[in-house]
Amino acid sequence: MNIRKSVTYKAIVEALWQSNPITKQTLGICSALAVTVKLDTAVVMSLALTCVVAFSNLIISAMRKQIPRNIRMIVEVMVIATLVILADEALKAFLYDISKQLSVFVGLIITNCIVLGRAEAFALGNPPLRSFLDGIANGLGYSSVLIGVAFFRELLGSGTLLGFPVIPGWLYDAGYQDMGLMVLAPGAFIVIGLFVWLQHVVLKTKT
Amino acid sequence: MSDGLKSLLFAVVMCMVCSTLLTLGATGLQRFQEKNILLDKRKNILLSAGLLDEKNMVGPEEITRIYSESISALWVDGEGNIKSEADHGSKDLPLYLCRRSGAVFAYIIPFTSKGLWGKIHGYLALDTDGSTVKGFTVYQHQETPGLGGEIEKRWFQKNFSGKKIVDRSGNFVSIAIAKGKAANAVPETLQGNYVDGISGATLTGKFLSEGLKDVLLAYEPVSIEFRHNRMKGLTDEGHP
Numbered sequence: 001m002n003i004r005k006s007v008t009y010k011a012i013v014e015a016l017w018q019s020n021p022i023t024k025q026t027l028g029i030c031s032a033l034a035v036t037v038k039l040d041t042a043v044v045m046s047l048a049l050t051c052v053v054a055f056s057n058l059i060i061s062a063m064r065k066q067i068p069r070n071i072r073m074i075v076e077v078m079v080i081a082t083l084v085i086l087a088d089e090a091l092k093a094f095l096y097d098i099s100k101q102l103s104v105f106v107g108l109i110i111t112n113c114i115v116l117g118r119a120e121a122f123a124l125g126n127p128p129l130r131s132f133l134d135g136i137a138n139g140l141g142y143s144s145v146l147i148g149v150a151f152f153r154e155l156l157g158s159g160t161l162l163g164f165p166v167i168p169g170w171l172y173d174a175g176y177q178d179m180g181l182m183v184l185a186p187g188a189f190i191v192i193g194l195f196v197w198l199q200h201v202v203l204k205t206k207t
Numbered sequence: 208m209s210d211g212l213k214s215l216l217f218a219v220v221m222c223m224v225c226s227t228l229l230t231l232g233a234t235g236l237q238r239f240q241e242k243n244i245l246l247d248k249r250k251n252i253l254l255s256a257g258l259l260d261e262k263n264m265v266g267p268e269e270i271t272r273i274y275s276e277s278i279s280a281l282w283v284d285g286e287g288n289i290k291s292e293a294d295h296g297s298k299d300l301p302l303y304l305c306r307r308s309g310a311v312f313a314y315i316i317p318f319t320s321k322g323l324w325g326k327i328h329g330y331l332a333l334d335t336d337g338s339t340v341k342g343f344t345v346y347q348h349q350e351t352p353g354l355g356g357e358i359e360k361r362w363f364q365k366n367f368s369g370k371k372i373v374d375r376s377g378n379f380v381s382i383a384i385a386k387g388k389a390a391n392a393v394p395e396t397l398q399g400n401y402v403d404g405i406s407g408a409t410l411t412g413k414f415l416s417e418g419l420k421d422v423l424l425a426y427e428p429v430s431i432e433f434r435h436n437r438m439k440g441l442t443d444e445g446h447p
Contacts, residue, residue: 034352070212075221082225087234093239096247103352185353 008133015137022145022192023199027113031105032146033145033188041160042150043143044098048091048106050139052083053115054132059129061123076119077110084109114138149191159184220398247346251276255332255342256305256313257368261361278315279304289429300425305332314433316426320418323410325349325419327358333372337433340382343367355411366402372423372430374400379427381420384412 003149021027028049035045060067067075088106091099099106109115118138124130154160156179159167167176181187239399250270253259258273266274283302290299303315313332329345344365350356357363366389367382374380374446380400385408387390389401404412423430 068210068217068219071214071218072208074218077227080222082228085229089232089236089240092243093236096243100247101358105352170305 011134012132012137012140015134015141016144017141018203020141020145020199021114021138022142025114025117026118026196028142029192031108031112032142032149033046033104033185034161035105036146036150036153036191037165037183038159039147039150039154041098041101041148042146044095045102045105046139046143046146048087049109049112049114049142050136052080052087052109053118053139053142054056054135056080056083056115057118057123057131057135058128060119061126061128064124064125067124072124073116073120076116080119092158114142117170126131132136145195146190148195149188150189153182153187157187209346210251246270249278251344252278252303252315252330255315255330255344257332258305267363277306279306283426283429287432300429303330311335314429316422318419318422320422321414321428322350322418323408323414324351324353327411327415331367331419331422333430333433335433336435337395337430337435338373338377340367340370340372345388350408350411354405355408357408358411363393363403363405370402371399373434377432379423379436381416381423383420386412399429406420 003059019025020031022029028039031045031049035041056076056079060076063075085108088099091102091106107198117132118135122134126134151161154162156165159172159178167178179187184192246267250259253270253273255262256277258277259265259270262371267288280301280303284296284298284299289302290296301317303317304311305313305315313334315330315332318328319329320329325348327350328347329343331343332341333339334341336379343361343368346365348356348358350358370382372379372382375396380397383401385401387404387406389403391396392404393401
């Protein structure tokens with residue numbers, strides 16, 4: 001069987017590229033602006049969101065035949081909120097410093113449209129395993145943009161990657177300066193905007 | 208069974224399951240979280256006294272070692288008398304002494320202030336002259352990230368070092384956060400008592416100024432003792 005033709009493969013490619021949650025559907029922008037100053041916070045945030053969206057999809061999909069139609073949104077939000085709080089507690093226990101930097105943004109995954117959107121649009125109509133993979137795929141789509149943005153913001157804004165200085169000293173001596181704008185929110189807007197633009201250009205030339 | 212009843216039943220079961228999970232998660236992880244919080248507090252005490260540098264952070268063991276070497280926790284009553292850990296009353300205030308090779312060089316006041324959205328917790332380190340601020344840290348707050356939340360950042364906190372809690376004639380005036388740059392916002396005679404504010408976070412600054420004033424006022428008897436050099440005998444005779 002050709003792997004490129006399987007439904008799962010198509011779903012993953014679609015979430016990563018053709019309908020990437022951030023660049024194509026413009027969801028989850030709030031956290032993408034806020035936690036991308038440093039790579040490490042972006043990576044932890046990506047992991048947290050990927051876990052939450054994958055498991056909320058799995059659980060909701062497993063219960064999809066039992067959930068009463070009239071309260072399905074409430075049930076979805078409840079599952080998501082429980083998972084997010086558990087993730088937040090785990091971060092506080094094992095990655096305290098990073099969890100302090102992420103502050104409210106882990107909690108705000110509850111209101112992240114990607115999670116509820118996938119639950120509503122995919123998990124309610126598909127079997128658990130495929131929903132789980134769809135969650136992973138969308139989480140990766142989100143992560144790829146988040147980590148990409150954080151890479152450029154940390155490199156240009158602080159001259160470091162994951163906290164290690166990467167810009168050589170002689171460059172600073174020659175007059176190079178870190179771009180202060182990249183550390184602030186407008187820098188994130190500009191970088192995300194460039195990502196969106198780049199993706200749309202590439203997609204257009206392909207089709 | 209009617210649809211309404213089924214929904215209600217489903218909702219009740221969901222609530223039960225979710226709350227059980229959350230309780231299990233919270234209680235199971237509490238031990239680890241408390242360890243982190245204690246370490247974070249110690250780290251902030253050391254940071255406020257300048258015994259740690261934010262730039263070269265050290266591991267948990269090193270923090271515990273420096274803490275036990277240089278910090279001693281004790282209590283003071285309303286008149287500034289020092290009490291030991293064992294016989295302090297409910298009205299006594301906690302205080303930390305910092306030593307460098309045996310000699311006390313600063314005392315640290317833990318503070319809890321009102322903030323815009325919630326309480327602000329931190330430490331204020333004062334020099335043994337009883338009037339100069341050595342350092343200031345915040346370890347817990349709920350202010351808006353990017354605005355009031357900047358109080359946890361180094362650039363804001365380092366403004367406190369070297370400021371005075373007394374005016375030029377030595378009377379207590381507390382330390383306050385200016386609206387904007389202290390150099391433009393307050394007259395020259397008061398600049399030693401003001402630190403630069405955060406633009407967009409005027410209210411956080413206002414609440415924090417009030418909170419610091421209340422705390423410093425409560426500790427003023429201790430500061431007076433330090434100012435008049437009366438603490439020397441008490442604090443230098445080894446670890447209490």
